[in-house]
Amino acid sequence: MLGLRGVSLSFGGVKAIDNLDLDLSDGIVGALIGANGAGKTSVLNVINRFYEPQSGSVQYDDVDILRLRSHQVIKHGISRSFQNVALFNQLTVFDNLLVGADHISRPGLLTNLFRLPKARRHGREARKRAERVLEFLDISHLRARRASELPFGERKLVDMGRALTTDPKLLLLDEPAAGMPEARHESLAKLIRQIPDEWEASVLLIDHSMALVLSAASHVVAMDFGAKIAEGSPDEVRSDPRVIDAYLGPQDAAQQDGAQAEAGLEG
Amino acid sequence: MSELSLSAARRGALVKSIRKLPLGLRMLAIVAVAIVAIVFPAFEGSDSFVMYTATQALVYGLAIVSLNLLVGFGGQISLGQAGFLAIGGYAAALLAIHVSGLPIPIEVLGAGAATAVIGFLLGLPTGRLRGHYLAILTLGFGVAIPEIALNWTSLTQGRTGLTVPPPRIGNTIFPTPTELYYFSLVVLVICLVAIFSILASSTGRAFAAVRDSEAAATAMGINVTATKVLLFTTSAFFAGVAGDLDAHLQGLVSPDSFPFSLSLFFFAAVVLGGLASVWGSLAGAVILAVIEAETSSSSGWEPVILGGAVVLLLLFLPRGLADFPYRAQQALRRWRGRKPRAAVPPSRAEVS
Amino acid sequence: MHNFFQFVIGGLGFGGIYAFAALGLVLIFKTSGVVNFAFGAMATVVTLTLWSLLNHAGLPFAAAWVLAMVIAMLIGGFTNGVLMRRIERSAVLVQIVLTLGLLILIEGLAGVLWGYGPKSIPQPLSGNPVNVASFLITPNDLFIIGLTVGVGLLLFVVFEWTRVGLAMRAIAADREVASLMGIRTNLYVTGSWALGTALSGIAAILVAPSLGLEPTMMDQVAVFAFAAAIVGGFGSLIGAVVGGFLIGVASNLIAAYVSTNLQLTLIFAVIVAVLYVRPDGLFGRQAVSRQ
Numbered sequence: 001m002l003g004l005r006g007v008s009l010s011f012g013g014v015k016a017i018d019n020l021d022l023d024l025s026d027g028i029v030g031a032l033i034g035a036n037g038a039g040k041t042s043v044l045n046v047i048n049r050f051y052e053p054q055s056g057s058v059q060y061d062d063v064d065i066l067r068l069r070s071h072q073v074i075k076h077g078i079s080r081s082f083q084n085v086a087l088f089n090q091l092t093v094f095d096n097l098l099v100g101a102d103h104i105s106r107p108g109l110l111t112n113l114f115r116l117p118k119a120r121r122h123g124r125e126a127r128k129r130a131e132r133v134l135e136f137l138d139i140s141h142l143r144a145r146r147a148s149e150l151p152f153g154e155r156k157l158v159d160m161g162r163a164l165t166t167d168p169k170l171l172l173l174d175e176p177a178a179g180m181p182e183a184r185h186e187s188l189a190k191l192i193r194q195i196p197d198e199w200e201a202s203v204l205l206i207d208h209s210m211a212l213v214l215s216a217a218s219h220v221v222a223m224d225f226g227a228k229i230a231e232g233s234p235d236e237v238r239s240d241p242r243v244i245d246a247y248l249g250p251q252d253a254a255q256q257d258g259a260q261a262e263a264g265l266e267g
Numbered sequence: 268m269s270e271l272s273l274s275a276a277r278r279g280a281l282v283k284s285i286r287k288l289p290l291g292l293r294m295l296a297i298v299a300v301a302i303v304a305i306v307f308p309a310f311e312g313s314d315s316f317v318m319y320t321a322t323q324a325l326v327y328g329l330a331i332v333s334l335n336l337l338v339g340f341g342g343q344i345s346l347g348q349a350g351f352l353a354i355g356g357y358a359a360a361l362l363a364i365h366v367s368g369l370p371i372p373i374e375v376l377g378a379g380a381a382t383a384v385i386g387f388l389l390g391l392p393t394g395r396l397r398g399h400y401l402a403i404l405t406l407g408f409g410v411a412i413p414e415i416a417l418n419w420t421s422l423t424q425g426r427t428g429l430t431v432p433p434p435r436i437g438n439t440i441f442p443t444p445t446e447l448y449y450f451s452l453v454v455l456v457i458c459l460v461a462i463f464s465i466l467a468s469s470t471g472r473a474f475a476a477v478r479d480s481e482a483a484a485t486a487m488g489i490n491v492t493a494t495k496v497l498l499f500t501t502s503a504f505f506a507g508v509a510g511d512l513d514a515h516l517q518g519l520v521s522p523d524s525f526p527f528s529l530s531l532f533f534f535a536a537v538v539l540g541g542l543a544s545v546w547g548s549l550a551g552a553v554i555l556a557v558i559e560a561e562t563s564s565s566s567g568w569e570p571v572i573l574g575g576a577v578v579l580l581l582l583f584l585p586r587g588l589a590d591f592p593y594r595a596q597q598a599l600r601r602w603r604g605r606k607p608r609a610a611v612p613p614s615r616a617e618v619s
Numbered sequence: 620m621h622n623f624f625q626f627v628i629g630g631l632g633f634g635g636i637y638a639f640a641a642l643g644l645v646l647i648f649k650t651s652g653v654v655n656f657a658f659g660a661m662a663t664v665v666t667l668t669l670w671s672l673l674n675h676a677g678l679p680f681a682a683a684w685v686l687a688m689v690i691a692m693l694i695g696g697f698t699n700g701v702l703m704r705r706i707e708r709s710a711v712l713v714q715i716v717l718t719l720g721l722l723i724l725i726e727g728l729a730g731v732l733w734g735y736g737p738k739s740i741p742q743p744l745s746g747n748p749v750n751v752a753s754f755l756i757t758p759n760d761l762f763i764i765g766l767t768v769g770v771g772l773l774l775f776v777v778f779e780w781t782r783v784g785l786a787m788r789a790i791a792a793d794r795e796v797a798s799l800m801g802i803r804t805n806l807y808v809t810g811s812w813a814l815g816t817a818l819s820g821i822a823a824i825l826v827a828p829s830l831g832l833e834p835t836m837m838d839q840v841a842v843f844a845f846a847a848a849i850v851g852g853f854g855s856l857i858g859a860v861v862g863g864f865l866i867g868v869a870s871n872l873i874a875a876y877v878s879t880n881l882q883l884t885l886i887f888a889v890i891v892a893v894l895y896v897r898p899d900g901l902f903g904r905q906a907v908s909r910q
Binding site: 106 | 461464465468469470471472473475476478479480482483484485486487488489490491497501543
Binding site: 338342344346391392395396398399400402403404406407408410411414415417418527528531532534535538567568569570571572573574575576577578581582 | 648654656702705706711712713715716717719720721722723724725726727728730731735835838839841842845846849853878880881883884886887890891894895
């Protein structure tokens, strides 16, 4: 159970997150939506301890997350993917996944050097886990490819896979659908919906693809200018007037502008 | 010239460039190198200068692989690797002189461990430093160590240096060039096995992860600073062992044995051999030792050749010499009029 | 106490030399983002050229100096325009390695062309120390200090208050954006390499009479110059000048009170301390971290 209370974050004078409360129950897929710059990724970066909020608290189960250093967050079961994909480019897909699994039991250098039983056991378990992730995401054919060689959409999948390999209790997914053709969004949504049951992890999903969010998540929080403007089931949030205004509104307006411009060109 | 970008393809960590060759050919090459290395003294053992050069190549091999561990596999920089060799060399000399009857494996481990401690200390600030600052820091280290050795006369005998007795096991000593060669070969092989073992494990993956993306490594639970410090410590250990071998080979350690230019030459050899390629580094070591032997009489062409090679290589063969077999293969195919392979080397997935 | 200040003043001459070397480093780093590890070797070649102009061509000192500066600018411009430009988009490591390759190559070439025996060139000003407010200082040191302060101020004025400086600051802040704004970035970067190499050339010409002119002469000076640049924050021209004087004075005090043979070691300790406590130097601003 994740709980953010009154979290505020600003850079210089710019407020990225404004007094945000956020709750996410275990075993569900939750989503955070909002236009670009609404502060969604900043929320993940706060939970992940990349950003230090000026005020507020972040609690996960009984753990005060803000007391951890960023590399310790994962020990408490919180893992993440990255908006712009931060794979280990020179490693193979399989090795990328193994790095994810490595935190589960981190054998020391000498244990590894002499291939002590603990190191071998860790290797076996890590490989087994990575295999299972490859299968789940249906990317087994990519295992020996170097991460840098893959197209963006597949890199996104590997990024998500690496986060899954860490055996998380809470998975933070930052725009998993970016760079993927829209035709694949539905199958991706289906994968994400399976995560709570198949991997015993809840998911906090960020995306601005409304279709993906609505189909994958059961609980949605909408943000605008760093503040929460609506919360509820996908249907409730979709029909909330403030969300339509803040999120869908400008998009419609832009489309209208575009249409007018085209009309102008033709005329 | 996107090829010149290091980020793309040069830093093939656990994916070694030699992988581009078929597996059988690779095994054949390794076996061939091993056989040559073992039987070599049978043919050249009588020529002590050749044996000296060959042993020097082994010693440089370990030093350059230790540097490549840092640079190629870990994405860090050291312009002071000769400083680590110096510490290992002095530690070896002091152990051999002051502890009579010390078994040679203990001496080698001791030299490595002493150097690892210094590597640990030097690595401490690296969690916060990168790129140019790290280069300058390690450069200063490499320049300072010989000066300290020069001035700490009670320990180091100043400019005179310390005479290093030949390696010994029990009451047997190994003073001949051929024996020194085999001694160095055995130590090198053990170190290489250890290095490959580390690189293939979770520790090696953590090094590569920190190199490729510190943010993602952190999110995956890797303590970036601790990993960098561990990397410096590990690299220093093996450099210290190389310093031990060097001390026995030269029979003397003195402040003049470890000039700044040696660190630069090691760095050049890493680049010549290819970043993140152990075999390439060994090839670079052979080249370095041979150039040094061939140019020692005629004044000053060694740096010209090495420096010129680095500059040309960066501009024309940016993946290092380890890439050469693959390039040659491609050129051969073109020459035969066949279509060259795709620019991206095929992976196992594509083949299957 | 009087002795102490005499040692302080005695360090200012070398401080000016380190300041020139650091200025060259910082100027190139600011516009191109590259620390030119080959700067010492390049500066040595400039000085060896000056030596040849004096001894073989028989030019007067001032004329030889001017010609050497022109050659320094050609070397710097060539290095960027022909070599560094080809890898300007590569990783920092590649750029460092190329300058290291150049360092090895140029030092070696200098050895092959001019030999390794030390040569001498005269000081710009000769003469016995003069008494200034009860402290002794040589005319040559006074010349160096004046030249350093003058050139440092000139660079500062150019950088802060002219259109050229504005363009260079824009390039330093963001090369892509500067290029989009219509600034001819390649010209300015090459120009800063030319000017930076001339500045380090001055350092080498000034230091050669004291150290003895030989191909590896600048290896040790380089450590002092790096220390000066780091103390100054590696990005500030004023910082480089102040850092140069600080390092010059500090090393003279070390030589006077500790040991003449431990200068490099203690300066290295200074580098470690500054980098550890303030990674952006005493004058540098905290860099905004990525991520």
